[in-house]
Amino acid sequence: MTVSKPLKEHNKGISTVLAFALLPLSGFATDIYIPSLPTMATTMQVSSLQVQLTLSLFLISYGISQLFIGSVLDSFGRYKLSLICLLVFAGASIVIANTHNIYLIYLMRIIHGFTVGTIIVGKRAFFVDIFEGDKLKHYLSLFSIIWSTGPIVAPFLGGYLQTVFGWESNFYFLAGLALILALLEFIYSGESLSRFSKFSLKNIGNVYLKMIKTPSFSLGIVMLGLAYSMVMIYNMTGPFIIEHHLHFSPVIAGYSSLILGFAWMVGGFIGKATINKPFLKKMIVNLGLQILFVLLMFISIQFISSIYTLIFFAFLIHVTAGYIFNNYFTFCLGRFPKNAGIASGLTGGVTYVIVSFLSYSVISFLPAKDEHNLNFSYLLLAIVSGIVMFIIFKLTRKEELTAA
Template identity: 35%
Template sequence: MLGPFSINIYMPSFADMRTSLGVNDVQLQITLSLYFVSFAFMSLWHGMLADSFGRRPVVLVGIAVFTVSTFGIALSDDIHNIYLLRVLQGFSAGAGIVIGRAVIRDVYEGAMAQRVYATVVMLFAIAPAIGPVIGGFLQVHFGWRSPFIFLGGMGAVLSLLTFVLLPETLSHESRQPFSLANVLKGYQQVFSHFRFMSWAISFALMFGGFFIYVLSAPIFLTRHLHLGATQFIWLFGPATAGMMLGSFLSGRLASAWSVRRLLRTGFAVMLFAVVLNVSVCVVNPVSFYWYLPYLFFFTLGMALVQPVIMVLGLDCVPHRRGLGSSVQLFVQTSFNALLSAVIAPLFWNSPLQLALGAATLLALSLMGIYFLRWMTVSGRTPKAEQV
């Protein structure tokens, strides 16, 4: 939950930060872009380090660095210092996400792995909803520094809980040697794996259909829908409800439904959501409650397929699960950085443009999955991957 909290808990404070720090919207948007770029870069290393030294120590170091850098932001008065500390936050916040995925595959197989990962996603989904709500409350009562103090305190508590409760799930016999040659070999194997990369890119595009709204929340909610700092729940609330219900259903249906059926159902729900969303933007673009069904149904469909796509991807690289999890997150976060820096600002000028941007991202994701299926059925994937 540290990852999404770091993105959205301070969004309700943007106006206060502009005044207090003497900055503009673009400079504040840079704090998001720097976070995503550093998060993406370091996500490549979390899994590799965890494959070599074990899961537990990498998580502990990551949370400790995150905690110190977050308290540093709360004490800063200069935007350039905040830029540096946001980079440190990005370097460290992904440790739990990357290694958590690898831990699940260390312990569970097949449908059980999907079920457990769906439970994790259901809990993870709480963060986008409560982050802005907590941030808005803290902003109104204590100012822009308070969300970072809260987040730093959360990191300190998690450091203690992780130290006491997290076991090591990777045996010494399963660890990869830490050497330049082995690292380069691992990256080459994972990045050149057609099926693995297809799943990773398709997921990043699909997630972008929702995340473009998260990144545009300060503009979309306050400027277009005329909502206040404490009303971000109208975006993140229905999205969280959809993610939690979709994750619950995905876990329950993992044994009863085939992978193909889960994927088809999830994407059908998301297609319905984007058509509804575009229609709303044409008919009644400024009434916020018309957007609630889109946010609910899109995230419901997304959560239905998310555990399936993650497990299918990691199953492509069974001996490099830590590194595979890193690359999955690297692809997603790199695309999030592109969304934050380029795509979202291009589309947030009107609700209709945002809706069309989300629809385009989902269409590209669906095209990628169908292309992967065609390549597999036609035998055009590399022979080493045809299993």
Template identity: 30%
Template sequence: MLILVIAGLLMLAPFTVDAYLPSFHAIADEFGVGQAAVQQTLSLYLLAFGSMMLFYGPAADSFGRKRVILLALLAYAVMTVLAAISQSLVQLIAARVGQGLAAGAGVVIGRALVRDLFAGADAQRVMANVMLVFAAAPAAAPIIGGWLHEWFGWRSVFWFLFGFALLLALAIWRLLPETIRPEARQSFAPRFVARSYLRAFSHPRYMQLIVVFALLFGGMFLYVAAAPVILIDHLGQRETDFWKFFVPLVTGLILGSRMTRWLAGRLSMTATMALGLSISGLAVLYNLLQVSLQPADQVHGVWLTVTPITLYVMGMATTMPALNITALDYWPAQRGLASALQAATQMAFAGIVSGVLVAQLADSLLALAVGMATLYLAALAMWGFWWRTDRRMSSG
């Protein structure tokens, strides 16, 4: 049951990102604005979400996991109601920023809880399950959001998120123990927190894994954020057809999660990362080939488009639990802070992908494929730096 609660914490933030994606056109029409303006409700949410994580990590290390997450969930619920009753795009953007400021607690504290409660191969298996939910939520959310939009309109998506937040707060209040003993809590003094972040930023192996994580996730999120354009504009689908894109992605995430669970205790974490990166690399190559070989006047099929993306996220889901555990183990006494910096980097980069790269690349499926390939190659190069550094430090 605790694993389900932790998974719910990680699910809330990406659900808030993606559940309303099928409603982009309807929101633009209701408020009389363009798609680029509506896109700001996503990119500004992500920037607020990522930056606030830097607060929640030290706060959870100082005041305890349970107290911080309950207060954040209550704030999230209030902001979600304001989003549901927004009467203008400005009001909706303000409410989305408020959601982002509150939602960051779930990801930071959820990841830290895994290492508080589990160790070794058990931690890798649990993290695989938790990361499956975190990575699958961006894929499942538009399916649910699309049907809510079809049945009740776009505002119903936010009422759904409000109900989910209240149920999650109740479950945490009743079921989650406090995992930080009073004597193990860290100072929340600004100078101590600043020095701790400076030490984390200056730790090369930790930061290399953080950047790898962000780049790999960015490769998937490029397609998730561009999904309304890909499905509706490029592929001629409807708001209720998002399942054709996202169900295969969920399948890939499930397969990757099952693989990393099976590999836990059989392969080292480094070998597991290498295997997952190799799978994603094959997917990137396949994606470039299938896009570039299509005639310019031929409409790309949904299944042809989504197959390499499914393979990519399978490799990503294989890699990420080992990345997470290895990065957090560099900071055993400050896992909240380490998780915060990790998640903040990931979400800040996702905000850049959504606000900048999608706007530049979404008009062309080939451009999206090249964008994914670029992000993957950068991740692979950074992982190579980490691997060489880790081997050198271990042998020394």
């Protein structure tokens, strides 16, 4: 296949920086308007659950797109599709900023999910196209750390934009960001894929089946979904708890989300620092700490109803979730280097499908009322994570005994 604009060698450095710059786009697309959720519900005269659905629809379409887009990117290249999707994403953002129709917003958020999914899968695969060995492992371990800049910066910025200009300004910002990145991509980037796979549904299906039937890979994705669900449940309920139950402003809700975004990054840094430690042992220790923090939060909020105790314990829990995500994400993405696009798409796709359904189901059962419901949500996810880790441990021991 002829590549119209291959990546130039002298642009490899800046193209890598641009790829890293695009990784937080999914975080920005979800987190920047988190402080605005209560205001959006009031302005459009819809329920909190209806406006929270804008997050779930994004996550569902973001996840589903990644399930199939990896094979398309492996067959037709990363560059052109990513560039087109940036422009479509910008257009959808402008439409959202100019309507108060919740159903039109739902449609645009679905478009957001599909376009961002294509961009992110392409940029993850970019690193596998260009780098190898220890350098590739180093870059893969940075993914969740770089991604976490979105949850750190976005709600902080969104809280101020909401206060000064209204919730619509969040989506104008997203449109402007996408257009700037599209321009830089057009000038400096190019096609990173050198060997195109033949687009065969049968062969692609066999690759998907092989990956899914690999227990360490598929259960690793389940752990990713459980870890990020903790963050997403806070994102969907935290602003309502802080603004309605604790009576603080959207700016304070934005600061709180910033702090918890930083917690995710801390978990990523600890994951990178312990990258060479025995995998299962460190994951079991981390999960034990997570369950301990959830139980301590449960005890604390029986006596104190405060934003400080809420954020303190949520911070510790999010650090452990970030640690799980960093380790399993690095593991899953490096598991099948010959099919990087498909592995990236399947990992991200299934993860976000799990997150979308699980987080929305949990908040439907435990709505955004107070800290108690948030704590019960954390506890439920931690228990399920413990069960999955136990299964992983048993399967790993069985494989070791069989090999011996």
